[in-house]
Amino acid sequence: MNTHNNNTTxxxxxxxxxxxxxxxxxxxxxxxLQTQTFGGPGASELFDLNFVLTETLILxxxxxxxxxxxxxxxxxxxxxxxxxxxxxxxxxxxxxxxEVFEFTHLIAEGSGPSANAFLSSFFVLVGTHGAHVTAGLIxxxxxxxxxxxxSVGNKLYTLxxxxxxxxxxxxxxxxxxxxxxxxxx
Amino acid sequence: MLGKLDLSAFIHGPIETVAQLSxxxxxxxxxxxxxxxxxxxWLWREYLTSLDAKKIGIMxxxxxxxxxxxxxxxxxxxxxxxxxxxxxxSGFLSPDHYAQVFTAHGVIMIFFVAMPFMFGLxxxxxxxxxxAKDVAYPFLNSMSFxxxxxxxxxxxxxxxxxxxxxxxxxxxxxxxxxQFSPGVGVDYYIWALQIAGVGTLIxxxxxxxxxxxxxxxxxxxxxxxxxxxxxxxxMILVIxxxxxxxxTLGLLSxxxxxxxxxxxxxxxxxxxxxxxxxxxxxxxxxxxxxxPAFGIFSEIVPTFSQKRLFGYTSMVVATLAIVFLSFIVWVxxxxxxxxxxxxxxxxxxxxxxxxxxxxxxxxxxxxTMFRGRILFKTPMLWFMGFLTTFVLGGATGVLLAVPxxxxxxxxxxxxxxxxxxxxxGGVLFGFFAGFVYWFPKIFGFMLNxxxxxxxxxxxxxxxxxxxxxxxxLGLMGMTRRLYEVSPQFHPLLVVAGVGAAVIALGMFFQVLxxxxxxxxxxxxxxxxxxxxxxxxxxxxxxxxxxxxxxSNDGVMVGILAGLFGFAMIWQIWWLAVIGLVGVLxxxxxxxxxxxxxS
Amino acid sequence: xxxKNYIIGFVSxxxxxSVAFGxxxxxxxxxxxxxAHDAMVPILVVLAxxxxxxxxxxxxxxxxxxxxxxxxxGFxxxxxxxxxxxxxxxxNNLQQSHAESDHDHVTPQTLDD
Numbered sequence: 001m002n003t004h005n006n007n008t009t010x011x012x013x014x015x016x017x018x019x020x021x022x023x024x025x026x027x028x029x030x031x032x033l034q035t036q037t038f039g040g041p042g043a044s045e046l047f048d049l050n051f052v053l054t055e056t057l058i059l060x061x062x063x064x065x066x067x068x069x070x071x072x073x074x075x076x077x078x079x080x081x082x083x084x085x086x087x088x089x090x091x092x093x094x095x096x097x098x099e100v101f102e103f104t105h106l107i108a109e110g111s112g113p114s115a116n117a118f119l120s121s122f123f124v125l126v127g128t129h130g131a132h133v134t135a136g137l138i139x140x141x142x143x144x145x146x147x148x149x150x151s152v153g154n155k156l157y158t159l160x161x162x163x164x165x166x167x168x169x170x171x172x173x174x175x176x177x178x179x180x181x182x183x184x185x
Numbered sequence: 186m187l188g189k190l191d192l193s194a195f196i197h198g199p200i201e202t203v204a205q206l207s208x209x210x211x212x213x214x215x216x217x218x219x220x221x222x223x224x225x226x227w228l229w230r231e232y233l234t235s236l237d238a239k240k241i242g243i244m245x246x247x248x249x250x251x252x253x254x255x256x257x258x259x260x261x262x263x264x265x266x267x268x269x270x271x272x273x274x275s276g277f278l279s280p281d282h283y284a285q286v287f288t289a290h291g292v293i294m295i296f297f298v299a300m301p302f303m304f305g306l307x308x309x310x311x312x313x314x315x316x317a318k319d320v321a322y323p324f325l326n327s328m329s330f331x332x333x334x335x336x337x338x339x340x341x342x343x344x345x346x347x348x349x350x351x352x353x354x355x356x357x358x359x360x361x362x363x364q365f366s367p368g369v370g371v372d373y374y375i376w377a378l379q380i381a382g383v384g385t386l387i388x389x390x391x392x393x394x395x396x397x398x399x400x401x402x403x404x405x406x407x408x409x410x411x412x413x414x415x416x417x418x419x420m421i422l423v424i425x426x427x428x429x430x431x432x433t434l435g436l437l438s439x440x441x442x443x444x445x446x447x448x449x450x451x452x453x454x455x456x457x458x459x460x461x462x463x464x465x466x467x468x469x470x471x472x473x474x475x476x477p478a479f480g481i482f483s484e485i486v487p488t489f490s491q492k493r494l495f496g497y498t499s500m501v502v503a504t505l506a507i508v509f510l511s512f513i514v515w516v517x518x519x520x521x522x523x524x525x526x527x528x529x530x531x532x533x534x535x536x537x538x539x540x541x542x543x544x545x546x547x548x549x550x551x552x553t554m555f556r557g558r559i560l561f562k563t564p565m566l567w568f569m570g571f572l573t574t575f576v577l578g579g580a581t582g583v584l585l586a587v588p589x590x591x592x593x594x595x596x597x598x599x600x601x602x603x604x605x606x607x608x609x610g611g612v613l614f615g616f617f618a619g620f621v622y623w624f625p626k627i628f629g630f631m632l633n634x635x636x637x638x639x640x641x642x643x644x645x646x647x648x649x650x651x652x653x654x655x656x657x658l659g660l661m662g663m664t665r666r667l668y669e670v671s672p673q674f675h676p677l678l679v680v681a682g683v684g685a686a687v688i689a690l691g692m693f694f695q696v697l698x699x700x701x702x703x704x705x706x707x708x709x710x711x712x713x714x715x716x717x718x719x720x721x722x723x724x725x726x727x728x729x730x731x732x733x734x735x736s737n738d739g740v741m742v743g744i745l746a747g748l749f750g751f752a753m754i755w756q757i758w759w760l761a762v763i764g765l766v767g768v769l770x771x772x773x774x775x776x777x778x779x780x781x782x783s
Numbered sequence: 784x785x786x787k788n789y790i791i792g793f794v795s796x797x798x799x800x801s802v803a804f805g806x807x808x809x810x811x812x813x814x815x816x817x818x819a820h821d822a823m824v825p826i827l828v829v830l831a832x833x834x835x836x837x838x839x840x841x842x843x844x845x846x847x848x849x850x851x852x853x854x855x856x857g858f859x860x861x862x863x864x865x866x867x868x869x870x871x872x873x874x875n876n877l878q879q880s881h882a883e884s885d886h887d888h889v890t891p892q893t894l895d896d
Contacts, residue, residue, distance in 0.1 A: 007321050011394040013852050014424060017859035018386060022428035024863040025462060028870035029436065029447065036453025049811075053804050060796055067789040067842060114444040117453030124439065124447075142773050155776070164842040168835060175831040179807050183815075183823055397851055425862045457877055461870055512865050516873060524876045 012158045016165045019132075023169055026125045030177065036117035043122075043181025046111055052178045055098050056170065059133075062091035063167040070160045073152060081156070085144050088163070092137050099130045122177065129173060132166050188756035189369060194347045201282060204344045233740055236323035237732040239627060241330050242308030246620065249302035252293050252337055257692060259290035261685055264651070267667070268682035271675045280668045284351035285370065287666055289340065291354025292374065296381055297337045299474045299608065302616045304333070304388055307416050307477065309627055310619075311392060313722035313729060314410050316401035321394040324736055324775070329384040329391065331743025336381025339750050343373040347754075350374040353666065355463050356437070358448035358456045363441045369754050375438045376750040382431055389423030392416060401721075410720045411500050415480030418508045419473045425512070426469035433462040442756070457522055464515040472511040475607065476504065478615025479546055482568050485622055486550045488718045489565040490557030496549040503542035503549075510539040520591045529588040536586035540579060547576060562716070563637035567618035570645040571610055578606025581656070599659025602652045609648055617644075617695075625711030629728045633705070636698035643691030651684025741771050792841025799834045803827060 034043065069084035103123065106112065113123035136159070143159050146152040197205055219225055232240055266283055270276035278286065308326070312319055320326050343349040350370040352361045361371045396417045400409065409417075437459065439445040446454040487494040494500065516524065516532035550572070559565065581603040585591050594600060625631050654677035663674050670678060702709065714723040722729075749764025751757075806826060810818055818826065839845040845856065 007394055007398050010398065010849075010851060011321060011390050013848075014390045014393055014855055017855045018390070018424045018428050020859045021425050021862050021866065022432050024866045025429045025432040025465070028867045029432075029458060029462070031867065031871055032458055032874045033447070033453065033455065036455070038453045049804065049807065053800075056800055056804075057797075060793070060800065063796075063838070063842060064789055064793040067792075068786070071786050071789070113439075114446065115452070117446045117449075117455065120436075120439070120445040120447050120454075124436065124445070138769070142776060146776070149777075151777070161843065164838060167842070168838050171831050171834050171838070175803065175827050179803060179827050180824075182807060182811060183820065183827075421858065425859065429866065455874070458870075458874060461873055465866055465870070509861075512862060513869070515869075522877060523880045524873055525880050528873055528876045 008154060009158060009161075012161060016161060019165070023125075023128070023172075026121075026128055027172065027176065030121040030125045033117040033121040034181075038116040038118075040116050040119070041111060042118070042184065043177070044184040046106065047178050047181055049178065049182055051098070051102065052174055055095055056174050058091050058095045058098070059167055059170050062088045062095070063164055065091065066160045066163045070156055073147065073156050078147060078150070081147055082144060085140060085147065085156075089137060089140050089144070092133055092140070092163075096130055096133055096137065099126065099133075103127070125177065126173060129166065129169055132162075132169075136162055136166060186757075188752070188758070190346070190755040190757065194369075195345070197348075198279060198282065200278060201344070201348075208341055208344045230735065234327075234735040234737050235731075236319070236327050236734040236736055236739075238308045238312050238320050238323070238326060239729065239731060241326055242305045242310075243627065244330060245301040245305030245308060245333070248334060248337060249298045249300075249305060252297040252301070254692075255341065256290050256293035256298055257689070259286045259293065261689060262286050263290065264678075264682045264685040267670055267678045268675075270668070270670055271672060275669070278668075281351055283668050284353075284666070285349045288350045288353055288356075288370075288374070289343075292350075292378070293337075293340060294608070295354065295470070295474075296378060297333070297340065299612050299616070300381075300385060301333055301337075302613075302620075303419070303474060303477050304329075304385075306481070306616060306619045306623070307392060310623055310722055311396065311413055311416055312399075313626075313725060314413055314720055315396060315399060315404060316721050317395060317399040319732055319734075320391050321399060322391050323732075323734060324739065325387050325391055327736060327739030328742050329388040331739045332384030332387075332746055333381045335743050335747040335750060336377040336384070338747060339373055339377040339380070339754070342751070343370065347373065355467065357463075358437065358440070358454075358459050359450045361437060361441075362449055364449070371441065372438070372754040375434050375441075376753050379431060379434055379438075380746050380750050382427055382434075385423055386427045386431070389420045389427065393420040393424060396420070407498070407501070410480075411483035411494065411497070411504075412477070412480035412720075414501050414504050415476040415483070418504045419476040421508055422469040422473045422476070422511060426466045426473070429462060429466040430470075433459060433466065436462075438753075442753075460519050460522060461515075464518040465512075467518065468515040469511045471607070472507055474612045475615075476507065478571075478612050478619075479504070481615050481619035481622070482550060482571065483546075484718070484720065485564045485568055485618055486553045488622075488716050489560045489562060489568075490554045491560070491717070492553055492557040494549070495552035495555075496545075499545055500549055503545040506542040507539060510535060510542070514539055517586055517591070520588045521595045526588075533586050533588050537583055540583050540586075543579060547572070563632070563634060563641060564618045564622040564716075566638065566641045567614045567621065570641060570648075571614040571618070574606050574610025574614070574645075574648060578603055578610055581606065594659060596664050597659035598655040598663050598665055601665050602655035602659060605648075605652050605655075609652075614644075622716065623722070625715045626722055626727050626729070628706075629711050630702065630706040631709040631711050631715060632702045633698050633709075636694050636701060640691045640694035640698060643687050643694060647684045647687030647689075647691055649684070650687055651681045654678070654681045654684070738771050738775055742768050745771065788841045788844070792837055795837050795841075796834055799830050799837065803830045 065084050065088040069081050069088060072080040072084055106119075111119055113120050139159055139162070143152065143155050146155055195205075219228060232244055235241065262278065263283070263286055266276040266278050276283075308320070340349070347369040350356055350361065350366065350373065352366060352371060352374070356371055356374055359365055361374075396409075396413055436445070436447040440447050440449060440454070446452040448454050448456045448459040450456070483494055483500060514532055514536045516528060517536045520529050520533070550568070561569075581599070585594060585600065585603060621632055621637060658674055658677050658681075661674065663670070711727045713725070713727050715727075716723075745764045745767035747764075749761050749768065752760035752764055803826075806818055806823065810816075810820075810823055839856075845852065
């Protein structure tokens, strides 16, 4: 990698660290407002842990496959890179699909984001993560085009950083939102 | 089809109509002049689409001057209102309009005067000082600038279409919630700040990477000029504070647009949470502005004292200490909200602690001057003005850091006087000093010294007249943002009004200085190093070589982001989708072109 | 950056996740008895931090990153702790004080005022 590429990677790393703070603000908001159910059902009644476990496994696997894609790309295996990326894309899409399903399900039950402050903060914290994943999917699509054209440069590497970062954020979401929620804290 | 937008959005009361027409008139005049002199092509090629950091810097400063005029008009309106509002005379503004004016004044001065002025000076000088050809990401730099412009345009557009927030500059809920602010004013506020805020964040990353990776080989960290150090500190603060602002305003807009309950009074929302979050951003923001001003003075004082800077290492340590401490003082903005003694005491002590590194800096400047052969040129005059007003502001700040004293003075004019001491006497004087100091480098000719001196004396005298009375009024019990004032406050408010007029005279001299200096530019060439400065920027020619690299995409992103913002304000969803998809499309298309710059 | 890294990271992340969920299912199935409620909180936090470290090392290669990446990461961690911890401290404190002052309002002394 030449210096210019290093600059891009470092700048992107700084962006990710800055994004951490955005999530920190949302986590803090959730932590403060999670008890404000206003008589509605709380986390332990609303969330299905099996569902969340599936989501987690999907995202984790996708984090692995995007890693494989970067390695294949370094080894100039274009086909393998594309297969790994496509797998990641499908996994990511399934994750977003599951999240959309969960959200619509909650809204249909009358536990939408405008029901109370707890649900507002839940939807925004989890939804912001989902929006990041969606943005990552769009970006992944573009990167796949670049791979096909052979103009990928370090785009795949920064994408993989982004994707791993989202996986890490998800660790804290499933721990502090879903698992702690099931503990009925 | 057009969301909440209809013809009634264009119809205002008499005073607002004047503002509306002056914005339209201003735009028509500028467009007319550009067309008359056939300057569009030149402007487009040389400035609007330029990727050169210095060109972008010049545009940032031009933007901040335009917005300074707007913000100052707001200030004069407030001072006039309070000065003439006595007895049966209820002044010339309606209460709601008055509230919009003080909100716009605060928002504009912080976000669209101080911030672009700062980024302008950074763009002009940081690459030169570290010996870099440009910034790390020239295109993103252009895009950041245009996103800032979009914010400024939206704020001014609110004079023409609709209204602006009437909530105070931080839009505290529940007042800023839909229930109590049903108009589009708060939405203008939110989207202007969101879009400009993204630009600021990207700039922050850009300059952090530039300073970290693009210094000349033999410029180690501890050889960087202090200005570069303070910018480095400020950029760290931008990177880690602005996401909090984005998040918080995002939550507020969800409350308003989608009926969420983060900060509402019902269904478990907590308005106190907003206050907490917004100040977790807001306090670092203050230091984002002041740190580069400290850096500018650290350049000016040695140059005009003709000595080396005293205590370089302690300056660096103090800067970094401020970066850390500025993140752990935010409760001092809301001591009165009712947290317990332990919380208030902790944040009070931290606030006092941050005065220590600041004090170190002041003493370093004083020791730099000590036994120097001081040349009292305009930049140095601004420093002397800064020193006196800023130390006074610092002292009253430490006073306000005592929770017990703050209970008495919270939201009083004492506070208003304090932070104007910091932001005018500190930030603005610093940026003016930097502007006068580096102007010859960028443009190749000197600014008229005599008019600069006149401007300085008007500013400092006007400042004292306008703000010292506010300390007294605050101690007398007058709170901020008052539309109607009890008679015993009236005499001092008249003094403050006179002070504002003297400041206006100072601004007039500054404009005159620019005009006269440009007029006489042939007679006053700067030479490469007019002040005998020692840092790298003085080693190159004046003006320095400009990079011809250009791209239309920055402007495109700006226009599309502006459409998106406008559509979000008026809830014209199809247009919002077009704007957002458009921005994405431009960026994606860009990734497929071959670039030297990213 | 080798395939081995990713496999180690993936397998250990899977393991940590299954332990966290497994213990949780046990906890729920036993009617919040075993593992005890009070034990679950630190266990889950430790597991989350463990998984964070695993992924930082194996996926984000932080152990081989340059000093500047480390420093930004460290500062981000500091800010995250300050923002989340500070907010919780302040907001809990505010809620307690407000609850106390609500209580004060019903005492006759304040009503006399």
